[in-house]
Amino acid sequence: MSKTSHTPTSSFTKELAEIPGGEGINQCIQCGICTASCAVASVSDRYRPRQLIQKILIGKRDEVLKSDIPWLCMTCRMCEERCQEGVSPAEIFQAVRHLAVKEGQVPSTFTNVADQVLRDGWMLEEAYSDFIEDDREDLGLETDLAFDAEFTQKLRRKYFGGEKKK
Numbered sequence: 599m600s601k602t603s604h605t606p607t608s609s610f611t612k613e614l615a616e617i618p619g620g621e622g623i624n625q626c627i628q629c630g631i632c633t634a635s636c637a638v639a640s641v642s643d644r645y646r647p648r649q650l651i652q653k654i655l656i657g658k659r660d661e662v663l664k665s666d667i668p669w670l671c672m673t674c675r676m677c678e679e680r681c682q683e684g685v686s687p688a689e690i691f692q693a694v695r696h697l698a699v700k701e702g703q704v705p706s707t708f709t710n711v712a713d714q715v716l717r718d719g720w721m722l723e724e725a726y727s728d729f730i731e732d733d734r735e736d737l738g739l740e741t742d743l744a745f746d747a748e749f750t751q752k753l754r755r756k757y758f759g760g761e762k763k764k
């Protein structure tokens with residue numbers, strides 16, 4: 599497998615190559631095999647791993663860090679398996695996400711979910727309706743899905759320094 603390293607074309611590329619996971623970006627030759635192999639790309643025209651790497655290579659720092667696209671990678675690593683240059687878009691996009699977190703650029707879809715888990719202890723408290731409870735009862739399943747609120751409170755206090763918001 600070729601390991602040719604190309605000259606970085608932007609300061610953003612150099613910056614990312616310094617972050618763990620981002621090192622391989624200089625080896626990308628923009629062949630597009632990653633996009634052709636990607637399960638997310640197969641269901642969404644918005645998600646194109648090759649194109650996202652291209653934006654990094656040409657230095658579109660703001661656009662990439664403010665975008666929700668790097669957050670759509672499900673890290674299946676099929677792209678990594680097939681890339682003939684030994685590049686891992688999954689690792690590169692993880693490095694992008696780390697940088698985005700450091701700069702407070704996490705898409706609200708994800709912060710909302712994190713807030714919800716910190717508040718309720720799980721993601722589905724609001725969705726757990728009487729209808730679902732009845733269905734579970736009919737199916738002979740456990741209906742008391744009460745989360746360990748005390749444990750959630752301890753986590754919140756320890757790592758986020760706050761009490762449960764209601």
Ligand code: SF4
Pocket residue numbers: 625626627628629630631632633647648651677680681682683684685686687
């Ligand atoms: S990451 Fe690999 S597969 Fe994707 S465009 Fe670059 S060289 Fe091709």
Ligand code: SF4
Pocket residue numbers: 632635636637638639647670671672673674675676677678687688
């Ligand atoms: S790791 Fe991400 S970019 Fe690579 S194939 Fe899977 S979803 Fe697509």
